[in-house]
Amino acid sequence: MFVWFGAASPMAAQSLTLEVRVGSEPITPLPATLTQDPQRVVLGERLFNDRRLSRDNTHDCSSCHDIRTNGASANRHDVTLNGQLLPLNTPTVFNAGLNFRLNWEGNYRSLEEGAEQILRNPAIMGSSADEVVKKLRADPEMVKQFRDAYGREPDVVALLDAIATYERSLVTPGSRFDRWLAGDSSAITPEELAGYQLFKSLGCISCHQGANVGGNLFQRHDIFHPLGSTEPQLLRVPSLRNVATTAPYFHDGSAPTLPEAVKAMGIAQLDRELTDQQITAIVAFLQTLTGAYRDKIVGPATATSRAGGTIP
Template structure:
């Protein structure tokens, strides 16, 4: 896990404020943090989060933690940089819906915010600076400290025998073919439901999600159709490998996946409280 990039403290503080600011949405009802809760798992516990217009999003919310380590963004992989992705989220009426400079105009009426932007960018608030501050902040959201990383670095006591066995099965069964690299995924597009359907059929191709912090980010898949990690592991075995995984394999792989949980600001990544709905 690489360290977070060096970002000027004033820009980081500005991005943190903007990430939690509902003025960036058309109806001023949601912020980035409404769906990507940094106090818990960087996502939520819903199958589909609710957009600023009150409608349900079309796909399950991916965690924003470690998203900077992905090569493309969102399930369809249509955005190649954080800047393009952030601009699209701000403009899309199904998401934040603050197109045509609506968010910028609101922020310009806030003298404190104007002063912050001028201190960081040396100019008045504009769309480019807004997007840059948000993108920079999101790049800082990495979660070091996973036990798997410690084990890879040579700490033989970081993983239990079951967790090591799960990692061996993860590789032997072929899970690692898609879930590999520094983010244990997030770096290629893949067809889902190769042998059997898995959740909704659309889209056919999805960006393989990262498995970092996966034990804390239920529900799973692009449609949130797997409520638990055990459900997800069994479903992936059948859909992608045409295998009915044994209970032992499922337990071992789930145990291994639990070692991918890192920390943010010194706290372990955790799921939202059961039954909570933000």
């Protein structure tokens, strides 16, 4: 049970800092990296950006998942191969390997399964793993890279494993909040710490916890009041890692900014009209969850009209 006492004062929050260390909080730091075979990571990265994944050789995973920015896009809805809007907002691929299910609906249990189904999806890649393998076997350089990484020519299992291996490498450690969890009391401000205490006392932590600050359970998105489009009603709770960079928000992209998303969540999921001060405090905390990929801080994407999309 979570009891709400209102926002903690900065001085009160600061006094708690020395008591908090890894293991005593419901949020845990991201691992610095997930150990993966480096040759397979390199191959998977090449495949992630290879337009031969799509039926007409025009789109790849990065068409919607921009690794240079937030691992997704800035669009409310990306578009299909035929130019139609996808029904759901594109989630970020960063830290996807830490989710217990993939996609908003949680309908894929592994990155390999997700990659296979996305290749087959007529709205996204419109191809198949078998079709992609045929294309790759006609490329001597790609055949060599598969032999180096897997000891054999391209096949379906190796194709899906390489893509999934690369995606598992897309962790974004080093956030200021993780540094605070590790004992660096100066990593976050008293105001940000007050926002974290409020985040816990309101009960947000009941769905958003663990290393990925979410991504590990299902929840309805309209417990007390409607939140965006009605379908699908049951969603995999999204990770809040890098959330300050992944606007727009929710499964339908209906919240354009983080303060608007926090306000809407308070009403829909907590039956509370949060004050401006409370919203500001929670947003301040959420901004401490931004990590780095390849030593570059994750940043927001810019709106595009690109099609495609993968899985997490």
